[in-house]
Structure formats: structure tokens, C-alpha cells
Amino acid sequence: MSQLAAVESPRWVRIGLIPLLQLVLALAVSSLVVLMIGEDPIRAFKIMIHGAISTEFGGLSNTLYYATNFIFTGLAVAVAFHAGLFNIGGEGQAYVAGLAVALVCLTLDSTLNVWFIAPLVVIGCAAFGALWGVIPGYLQAKRGSHIVVTTIMFNFIATALMSYALVVWISPLGGNSTDSRYWASDAVIPKVHELAPSLGFEASFSLLSPVLLVALACCALVWILIWRTRLGFAIRTVGSNPNAATYAGINANRVIIITMAISGALAGMMAFNEAYAAQGRLILNFTSGFGFMGIAVALMGRNHPFGIVLAALLFGALYQGGTELQFEIPSISPQMVLVIQGLVVFFTGALDRLIREPVEAVFQRRAIANANAAVAGGN
Amino acid sequence: MTAPAIELKSINKRFGPVWANRDIDLKVMPGTVHGIVGENGAGKSTLMSILYGFYTADTGQILVNGQHINIQNSQQAIAAGIGMVHQHFMLVEPFTVLENVMLGMEGQGLLARAQSKARKALNEIASRYGLDIDPDAIVGDLPVGLQQRVEILKALYRGAKILILDEPTSVLTPQETGQLFNILESLRSQGVTVLLITHKLREIMAITNHVSVMRAGKMVAHRDTDRTNPEELAELMVGRKVLLKVDKRPACPGENRMTVNKVGYVDDRGVKRLKDISFSLRSGEILGVAGVTGNGQSELMKILTGALQPSTGSVSLETGAGVHVLKVGEWPDAGQMRDYGMGHVPEDRLQQGVVKSFDASENAILGYHNKEEYGSPLLKPENIVNATLELMEAYDVRPQLPSLKTANFSGGNQQKLVLAREMMKEPDILIIGQPTRGVDIGAIEFIHRNLIAARDKGAAVLLVSVELDEILSLADRIIVMNDGAITGEVVASETNETELGVLMTSTADADAPVFEDKGHSGKYEKKEEAAA
Numbered sequence: 043m044s045q046l047a048a049v050e051s052p053r054w055v056r057i058g059l060i061p062l063l064q065l066v067l068a069l070a071v072s073s074l075v076v077l078m079i080g081e082d083p084i085r086a087f088k089i090m091i092h093g094a095i096s097t098e099f100g101g102l103s104n105t106l107y108y109a110t111n112f113i114f115t116g117l118a119v120a121v122a123f124h125a126g127l128f129n130i131g132g133e134g135q136a137y138v139a140g141l142a143v144a145l146v147c148l149t150l151d152s153t154l155n156v157w158f159i160a161p162l163v164v165i166g167c168a169a170f171g172a173l174w175g176v177i178p179g180y181l182q183a184k185r186g187s188h189i190v191v192t193t194i195m196f197n198f199i200a201t202a203l204m205s206y207a208l209v210v211w212i213s214p215l216g217g218n219s220t221d222s223r224y225w226a227s228d229a230v231i232p233k234v235h236e237l238a239p240s241l242g243f244e245a246s247f248s249l250l251s252p253v254l255l256v257a258l259a260c261c262a263l264v265w266i267l268i269w270r271t272r273l274g275f276a277i278r279t280v281g282s283n284p285n286a287a288t289y290a291g292i293n294a295n296r297v298i299i300i301t302m303a304i305s306g307a308l309a310g311m312m313a314f315n316e317a318y319a320a321q322g323r324l325i326l327n328f329t330s331g332f333g334f335m336g337i338a339v340a341l342m343g344r345n346h347p348f349g350i351v352l353a354a355l356l357f358g359a360l361y362q363g364g365t366e367l368q369f370e371i372p373s374i375s376p377q378m379v380l381v382i383q384g385l386v387v388f389f390t391g392a393l394d395r396l397i398r399e400p401v402e403a404v405f406q407r408r409a410i411a412n413a414n415a416a417v418a419g420g421n
Numbered sequence: 422m423t424a425p426a427i428e429l430k431s432i433n434k435r436f437g438p439v440w441a442n443r444d445i446d447l448k449v450m451p452g453t454v455h456g457i458v459g460e461n462g463a464g465k466s467t468l469m470s471i472l473y474g475f476y477t478a479d480t481g482q483i484l485v486n487g488q489h490i491n492i493q494n495s496q497q498a499i500a501a502g503i504g505m506v507h508q509h510f511m512l513v514e515p516f517t518v519l520e521n522v523m524l525g526m527e528g529q530g531l532l533a534r535a536q537s538k539a540r541k542a543l544n545e546i547a548s549r550y551g552l553d554i555d556p557d558a559i560v561g562d563l564p565v566g567l568q569q570r571v572e573i574l575k576a577l578y579r580g581a582k583i584l585i586l587d588e589p590t591s592v593l594t595p596q597e598t599g600q601l602f603n604i605l606e607s608l609r610s611q612g613v614t615v616l617l618i619t620h621k622l623r624e625i626m627a628i629t630n631h632v633s634v635m636r637a638g639k640m641v642a643h644r645d646t647d648r649t650n651p652e653e654l655a656e657l658m659v660g661r662k663v664l665l666k667v668d669k670r671p672a673c674p675g676e677n678r679m680t681v682n683k684v685g686y687v688d689d690r691g692v693k694r695l696k697d698i699s700f701s702l703r704s705g706e707i708l709g710v711a712g713v714t715g716n717g718q719s720e721l722m723k724i725l726t727g728a729l730q731p732s733t734g735s736v737s738l739e740t741g742a743g744v745h746v747l748k749v750g751e752w753p754d755a756g757q758m759r760d761y762g763m764g765h766v767p768e769d770r771l772q773q774g775v776v777k778s779f780d781a782s783e784n785a786i787l788g789y790h791n792k793e794e795y796g797s798p799l800l801k802p803e804n805i806v807n808a809t810l811e812l813m814e815a816y817d818v819r820p821q822l823p824s825l826k827t828a829n830f831s832g833g834n835q836q837k838l839v840l841a842r843e844m845m846k847e848p849d850i851l852i853i854g855q856p857t858r859g860v861d862i863g864a865i866e867f868i869h870r871n872l873i874a875a876r877d878k879g880a881a882v883l884l885v886s887v888e889l890d891e892i893l894s895l896a897d898r899i900i901v902m903n904d905g906a907i908t909g910e911v912v913a914s915e916t917n918e919t920e921l922g923v924l925m926t927s928t929a930d931a932d933a934p935v936f937e938d939k940g941h942s943g944k945y946e947k948k949e950e951a952a953a
Contacts, residue, residue: 270799275783275790282776288728289765289773290788291756 051405057349061342061390064397065356068389072382079378081371093366094359101362103234103248109351109358110250110315113257115336116354117264118175118309120345122189124268125301126281131178131193132309133333134200135171139310140317141204142166144212144222144324151229159229163318164256164311171310172303174200179302183295189302201327208326222324231319251319260308261347267304277301309333338391353390360386424487426451426583426614427472427503432481434467440638441467445481447633447640449583454605454615456625456646459635459658465618468635469585472616473505474498485583504576505585510568514561518571519543521560522578539578546577551607565690566597573604577613584608585616590624602628621713622651623926636660651922659888667866669873671914672897675704677739678850678881679725684734686720686905694720695731696906704849707872707882709896709913711889711921717905718885719768722854725883726765727758728773738762740849759788764843768854768885774839775827782823785809785842816841817867840868844875851875854885869895889918901925 073083094105115132122129146162154162178192208220216223231251238245268274279287280297287294312332317324339357343349364379389397425448432445442464449455459465470476472483474492483490485501492498498505512521523539543556552570560571569589576584586605590598605615605628617629625632626646634642634657642657679702686695695717702708710718723729725736736747740762747753755765765788767773775784782805786795796804809823816837818830827835836856844851856872857865872895876882886892892899896913901924909924 266799270802272790272800275800278779279776279787282778283772285773286776286787289726289755289767290790291727291754291759293754 051402051409055401055405057344057346060398060401061353063401064342064390064394065386067397068386071389072385075378075381075385076374079373081373086367086371086374089370090363090367091359092363093370094363098246100235100246100248100250101366103245103250104365105355105358105362106254107248107250107315107320107358108361109354110254110257111312111332112335112339112354112357113261113350114312114315115309115333116339116343116350117260117336117347118171118305118307119336119340120343120347120350121264121268121277121308122175122301122305123340123345124274124281125277125297126284127179127182127189127298127301127305129175129178129193129302129305129309130190130334130337131175131196131306132312132336133329133331134193134197135174135306135309136312136316136333137197137200137204137327137329138174139167139171139313140324140328141207142170142310143313143317144207147225147229147318148212148215148222151226155228156231160231160318164314167310167314167318168307169310171313172307175306175309176299176303179299179306182302183298197333205326208324212324217323220326224323225318227322230322233319249320251315253315253319256311256314258351260311261351264308265347273297273300309336335387338387341394342390357383357386423451425449425484426486427616428484428487429468429472430482430484432468432471432478432483434471434476434478442471442478443638445635445640448643449614449616450631451486451582451614452609452612453630454609454617454628456617456619456629456632457635458619458622458625458632458654463635463658464638465635466587467638469505469587469616469618472498473503473585499579499581502580502582503585504573504579504581504583506569506572506576506587506589508588510572512560512568512571515559517557517559518554518563518574519556521571522556522575524575526579542578543574546574550577550604550611550613552577552604564597565692566600569597569601570604573608582612583614583616585618587618589617590619590621598624622654623713625654626651634658652918655889655918655922659890667869667873667894669895670877672706672876674706674897675879678702678704679739679883680737681725682735682737684721684724684731684736686717686724686729687732688720694905695724696904698734698902698905698907700900700907700910702850702881702883704879704881705876706897707876707884707895709892709899710883710885710902711892711899712887712902712925714887716902716925718854718902720905721902722765722768722852722883722885724752725758726763726767726852727753727755738850742849755788756791759848762849764846764848764851766839766843766851766853766856768858770832770835770839775835777826777828779827780824781813781818781827781830781838782806782809784827785812785823785838787842789842789846812838812841812845815845816871837868840871844871847875847878847880849879849881851880851882852885853882855887856884857886857888857891889921893918893921903928 069087076083076086093101095102115136118132118135119129143163143166146159146166150159150162174196178189178196181187181192182189208222212222213219231253233248234250234252235245235247268278276287276292276297279290279292280294284294312329316332317328321328335357339350339353342356343351343353360383364383367374367379368376427447427449429445429447432442434442445468457465457468467476471478472492474495474497477493483492485503490497490501492501513524516524519536519540522543523535527535529535540556547553552574554567554570554574560568563571573584589601608615617624619625629646632644632646632649632654633640634654636658637660641660644654681698681700684695684698685693688694698721700708710721712718720729724731730752731749733749735749738745738747738761742760742762745761753761758765771777775787785808786805790800794804795801795808806823810821812818813821813823818834818837818841830838840856853872856868872882872884884892884896893913898910899913899916899921900910901908901921903925908927911920911924
């Protein structure tokens with residue numbers, strides 16, 4: 043029993059084979075759904091894949107744009123998870139960070155250009171997201187309030203707060219009833235299709251912007267944080283064995299609070315991509331579930347920055363491909379696309395163990411057999 | 422001849438490469454109290470879990486009252502008349518005694534009828550076995566001893582004629598222990614068979630009729646209690662006749678390193694775990710702390726190493742890092758203790774000493790990870806790996822693979838890694854718990870030699886161990902703990918196991934356990950005297 047848990051299956055199984063099997067299973071069940079409404083699943087998947095990777099109509103760019111959001115929220119979940127914390131408040135943390143975008147842009151976008159505004163927005167997003175993460179972190183560390191419950195509650199508070207802020211404070215400054223006005227175009231990071239001509243290529247319209255590079259940089263920073271810093275060492279110790287943390291003189295409460303601040307800041311960065319760069323204004327519910335999807339992304343990416351990039355690409359492709367599908371096959375309604383996306387999340391996230399445990403058990407049994415042979419051969 | 426209440430025939434249970442139970446045979450006669458003793462990890466709990474249906478044996482047979490039965494889960498065990506009282510109670514604290522007793526046996530949708538039925542049955546059982554209790558009391562409000570009584574009532578209400586008690590006295594005060602033994606007496610006289618799992622030999626001698634000894638997954642001996650003695654049982658448990666002799670010169674104690682002054686600790690349940698502990702520790706000596714597991718040693722170690730705040734008392738440290746007086750309320754954490762010149766090998770390496778999922782190299786710096794030599798500002802893996810290789814080389818940790826997951830090392834090698842980490846820094850004070858638990862003989866000698874070497878280099882070593890011969894062969898002075906208090910201090914070269922055994926069971930104050938039963942404890946005392 044303890045032996046089984048102690049032996050790990052090979053890396054290619056954990057981050058390659060198992061996610062692939064999960065995806066295949068999800069697509070198989072999705073095929074049944076498509077068949078049910080009388081369409082050809084093969085054709086549907088072809089459209090989805092083509093829609094997600096084609097460069098003709100900005101398919102690939104939009105996939106990457108979605109992936110940018112998923113990388114930020116996925117990293118947020120992963121960092122918290124390394125400390126043994128389940129942060130499901132990414133949605134709210136990102137949403138509140140939108141307020142920082144509005145604050146900076148509405149006050150400064152007429153006086154400063156993008157080179158000054160963008161760093162301020164990054165700082166604002168990280169700070170507001172961190173604040174929204176650190177409060178549940180503090181409550182967990184000092185009061186024992188469970189982080190899952192408090193982060194969910196903070197999502198609701200964020201929704202109410204932002205609705206109020208948009209309607210009462212922000213929209214009167216020039217937007218529609220629930221939106222802000224557009225940020226001044228000089229103050230916003232140009233999108234890839236806008237930059238393309240000056241870089242010597244053509245790109246069709248998409249929401250993709252160089253923020254993707256910021257997201258990839260965050261991946262590298264998170265990797266360094268978790269595996270190369272003392273804080274990361276402390277985070278992983280607290281997450282894996284709190285007793286050992288006490289033994290090592292690590293203050294678990296402090297680590298929990300700091301981790302939630304970092305996690306919230308990463309989630310907040312999603313607003314940098316969405317509310318600042320992509321939409322160019324603050325819209326009601328602009329987070330539209332990207333924060334929650336970060337949980338599935340982190341799960342599928344095994345809480346590793348590299349895995350998260352891959353998972354974010356997959357979910358980005360699902361989002362973009364799903365949009366194409368609605369155009370091409372009108373009988374597949376947006377709700378049907380949601381069902382397919384949901385099934386992928388279901389099999390890779392919620393039902394993770396359904397595939398993982400039996401597959402890992404096979405490899406573990408092999409590893410134990412080898413270990414036993416080694417033990418018999420001499421200690 | 423009557424059939425045994427329980428008969429186990431060649432029970433085998435393997436977890437991966439580990440044999441938890443190997444060819445276990447056991448006969449328990451009806452209407453007796455049968456003790457099962459063994460060290461931690463000897464396989465007692467696994468065996469009882471098999472009997473109660475938590476695990477299924479790989480091979481072997483179980484007979485209850487002469488009938489072959491197949492126990493796949495605890496419902497089947499209950500149906501066969503087997504009840505279990507767990508070490509950690511399985512009670513719903515906000516429920517009343519009555520509700521807890523009938524839990525899972527309500528019978529129908531509405532509770533009223535079941536309740537009155539259960540109340541009648543409960544009263545009847547309580548009066549038959551002398552288990553008085555208020556059926557309407559809230560379980561969470563009851564003292565631990567009475568909660569345990571509820572567990573026993575639960576088992577009896579389910580028709581148990583065979584009762585398994587797993588380490589029942591580990592959470593009890595001495596008075597409650599006395600009361601429990603009275604209950605076991607009365608159960609026995611009513612024909613109930615009791616299986617008592619413990620590692621406290623005193624209890625075995627006081628209450629059981631027969632005793633079986635387990636060691637390393639095997640059943641090594643069966644004895645009638647009145648024809649054995651604690652010394653023999655201890656030897657059977659440990660499996661060694663000879664003391665491990667360690668070459669050592671007499672100690673030359675130097676200056677005082679640590680003075681512990683009236684340290685006390687009261688746990689969350691309000692139980693006094695430590696009572697006014699005072700002693701001093703000098704450089705160049707090994708001070709052994711002897712005692713049966715669970716008599717306050719763990720709490721003492723945790724307090725001295727900064728993992729736990731004491732309730733009363735103070736400690737002063739005089740090390741190369743200066744003089745520090747530690748007081749309640751401003752107790753340092755484990756990291757500060759290390760800065761004050763303390764090394765700590767924890768009793769339970771998997772719980773405290775290492776993170777199983779970490780690479781060996783990461784565990785090699787656990788607790789010292791803030792030191793600049795491991796890279797600054799970022800951790801430098803090559804520095805850590807080199808440091809780890811050095812530790813592995815010096816302490817012969819095998820395999821010498823710093824990148825291997827710690828869980829994949831054997832227990833002995835994990836322990837050597839922890840020892841290397843704590844001792845290679847040459848701290849002025851070394852606090853060491855169970856240094857050789859789960860370690861093979863070869864490694865034990867190696868570890869012992871290194872402890873003596875550390876002492877001779879001037880370390881002040883506090884050695885906590887439940888292995889008496891380990892303490893006897895390593896320590897220069899020995900303090901003995903029982904029930905959270907120091908019951909005596911002796912010079913190692915002038916004492917023996919018998920004297921220590923007496924101190925381990927004697928009490929420092931009037932909180933003496935009361936065994937109001939016939940004969941057994943008296944006989945035990947007499948034997949002690951004869952042996953002395």
C-alpha cells in the first residue's frame with residue numbers, strides 16, 4: 043500500500059500518455075453527442091481543428107490569445123497547489139484586477155503612452171489580484187477558514203463589487219451602461235495583426251497581443267520560483283509535509299499568505315491580457331470563466347509551467363475551434379460546443395483519476411516488480 | 422476441549438516487497454484476555470485489521486469459534502461477533518451516547534422506536550458488565566475514559582463476544598487505565614474474549630491470561646502470562662539477547678550546554694503530557710532518555726527543538742552561538758534553534774524528518790536551506806547535489822543518487838541521510854530520537870559509532886530511545902520518564918535493564934495507576950524483586 047504510493051510511474055506516462063488518453067476519451071464521448079444531433083463527428087472535429095490552427099482567418103492567433111489567459115490562470119492555480127492550497131478564486135482575482143486596469147487607463151491614458159501605461163497596468167493587476175488572493179490566504183493561515191470556501195465567496199464578492207463599480211463609477215466616464223469607454227489607442231498594447239505590417243508579415247484580425255510573451259515569461263518565473271528559490275522550497279515543503287515544514291523552521295502560515303498573494307497576482311495578470319490588451323476596455327463579466335478554466339489547465343498540466351503551456355494551448359484550441367464549429371455547422375449550437383468543452387474538462391480534470399490510477403498502477407506494478415528483483419539481487 | 426474463540430492459521434499479508442504479516446498462527450481461548458505485544462511496525466495492527474476486515478489476508482484462514490469464516494469487511498467481522506475499539510475513537514462527538522451506540526443500527530426510517538429499543542438494550546448491557554454511563558450525555562463532553570467506554574458499549578450492542586482493543590491505554594490517564602482494566606475484568610468474567618494490543622509490558626502482566634509476541638511481521642512466541650516475565654517478553658519483542666556493545670571511552674563532560682528548567686506541557690485535550698521536567702546537558706556527554714513510548718518523550722523533543730511551545734518552564738542554551746534563555750511565549754522556531762547550534766534527528770523521519778516526494782538532495786538541505794552555501798540568491802542545484810554527495814559519502818547512503826526520490830530509499834538509508842544532514846554540521850547540541858528505528862543491524866552499529874564520535878568531539882547529545890540496550894550502550898547518564906515526569910536519573914555504567922524497568926514503571930507523584938485486580942500485578946512485583 044505505502045509501497046504503491048511511493049513508486050512513481052515514468053515521466054512520459056504522467057505528462058504524455060495519461061493526458062492523451064483522457065483527451066481521446068473526452069473526444070469519444072463528444073462524438074456521441076455530435077452523433078446524437080445527427081451530425082458527423084469526424085467532420086465536426088476537422089472543423090474544430092482547422093479552426094484552431096489555421097492562419098488564414100486568425101484561427102491560430104486566437105487560439106494563442108485564449109491560451110494567454112489560460113496560462114495566467116493555470117499558473118495561479120498551480121502555485122497555490124504547490125503549497126497544498128486549492129485556489130478556486132482565480133476568477134474573482136482576475137475580475138478585481140480589471141478594476142486596476144480601469145483605474146490606470148481612465149486616469150492616465152490621455153497623458154502617457156503605452157510604454158508607461160503597460161508597466162503600471164501590470165503592477166496594478168498583480169497588486170489587485172494579490173489583494174484578492176491574500177485575504178483568503180490570511181483567513182486560512184490565521185483563522186483556519188478553508189481556502190476553498192473563502193475563495194468561492196470572494197468570487198461572488200468580486201462579481202457584486204465589479205457590477206457596482208462598472209455601473210456607478212466607470213460607465214458614467216464614457217462607456218455604455220455596463221462597460222467602460224475604450225482606452226486611448228496610444229495607451230494600449232497593439233495586437234499582433236496591427237504590429238504585423240511593421241514587422242514585415244501579414245496577419246488577419248485576432249485578439250492576440252504580445253502579452254503572450256509576458257505569459258511565457260511568467261511561466262519561466264514560476265518555474266524559477268518553485269524549483270530554484272528558497273521560498274519555492276518552503277512552499278513545496280508546506281504543501282507536501284507540514285510537519286516537516288515545522289521541523290525545518292518554516293513558518294507555514296507565512297508561506298500560505300505569501301503563496302496566495304503570488305497566486306492572486308498571477309490570476310490578476312489575466313486582466314492585463316483581457317481587459318487591457320484584448321478588449322481595450324472593461325466589460326461586465328470579462329473573465330467569462332477563464333479563471334475557473336485555470337483549474338482544469340493546472341490539473342491537466344500537472345502544476346508544472348511547461349505542462350500548463352501545453353494544456354493552455356489545448357484549451358485555447360478548444361475555445362477557438364468551438365467558435366468556428368458554430369459558424370460552420372449551425373445545428374451545433376453554442377451550448378453544444380460548451381458540452382464538448384465541458385467533457386474535455388470533465389475527463390481531464392474532474393475524472394482525472396479515472397484514467398490516471400489504473401494506468402499508473404500498471405506502471406507502478408512493473409516498477410515494484412523491478413524493485414523486488416533488485417532487492418533480491420542484493421541490498 | 423472448547424474451540425478457540427479465534428484461531429488464525431498461517432496468515433500472510435504483503436505490501437509490495439514488505440511482509441507485514443508472515444505465517445501468523447494465533448489461538449485465543451474464549452473468556453480470556455489475550456495480549457499481543459510487539460514493537461512499532463511489528464505487524465500487530467495489520468493483523469488486527471485483517472481480523473476486523475479492513476484488509477484481506479493474501480493467504481491463510483480465520484476460524485471463529487471453530488467455524489471457518491471469510492471476513493471481507495467490518496460488517497462481516499461484526500456479524501461474526503468481533504468488535505473493535507480503535508486507538509483513535511470513531512465517535513460522533515456532538516451526538517449523545519445513545520445516538521452513537523445505535524448509529525448504523527437504526528433499523529427503520531423513524532428514530533423513536535429504535536431509540537427506545539436501544540435505550541433498553543443499552544441499560545441492560547451497562548448493568549450486566551458494570552459499564553455505567555448516562556445515555557443522554559453528549560459524547561464530546563465526556564472525558565476520554567468514558568468516550569472509550571462508549572466505544573466498548575458500541576461493540577457490545579452489536580453483539581460482540583470478541584473485543585479487540587488497540588493500544589487502549591495510550592490516551593488514558595492512569596486512573597482511567599485502572600478503570601478500563603476493571604471493565605476488562607468484568608467482561609472476562611461474563612465470558613467475553615478480549616484481545617489487547619499494546620506495547621506496554623506492565624499492562625500485559627497486569628491483566629492478560631496469555632500473551633503472544635510479534636516481531637518484524639512474525640509471531641515469535643506464545644506464553645502464559647503467569648509463566649513469563651517482562652524481561653523475557655522484552656527480549657522476544659526486540660529479538661536480541663546480546664546488548665549491542667559499543668566501543669567507547671568514558672565521557673569527559675565539559676561545560677553546560679543546555680539547562681531545562683521545570684518544563685511542562687498540556688495538550689489540546691487538557692492532558693498533562695509533561696510535568697516539571699528539569700535536567701542539564703553538558704558538552705561531551707550523551708544523556709539518554711529512557712521510557713516506554715508515549716510517556717512524554719516526543720513532546721519533550723519537540724519542545725527542545727522548537728517544534729512545539731511548552732506551557733510552562735524555561736530552557737537556557739549555552740553554545741558557540743551565545744547564551745539564550747528560552748521562555749514560554751517567546752519560544753524560538755526550529756530554524757532559530759538550528760541557528761543557536763542545535764541539530765535534531767526526529768523520532769519519526771517520514772512524519773517530520775523528510776518530505777517523501779522530494780529528491781534526496783532536497784531533503785539533504787531541509788532545515789538548512791537558508792544557508793548561503795546552497796546558492797544565492799537562487800538555489801544552485803549543483804551546490805546542493807555536491808553537498809548531498811558529501812553527506813551520502815560520509816554516511817554511506819545507498820544508492821548514491823541525489824536525484825532519486827526520497828521515498829525510494831530504504832528506511833535505513835533515509836535515516837542515514839537525516840543523521841548525516843544533522844550531524845555533519847557538527848552542532849553543539851544534538852537532539853536525537855530513535856536513531857535506529859527500522860534500521861538494519863549493520864547500519865545500527867555505524868550510527869552508534871558516529872554518535873560516540875560526535876560526543877568525543879564535544880557535542881552535547883540528548884538521546885531519546887525506547888530501546889533500552891541502545892540507551893545502556895550509548896548513554897553516559899540516563900534519565901527515565903514515565904507519564905510525563907522524570908522518575909529517576911542513573912549513571913549508565915552503574916545500572917541495568919532491571920533497574921531501568923522499575924524506574925520506567927514507577928511514578929514520580931501520587932497519580933499512580935490503580936490496578937484493582939487480583940494477583941497479577943502482585944506477582945509482577947515479586948518477580949522484579951527476585952530478578953534484582
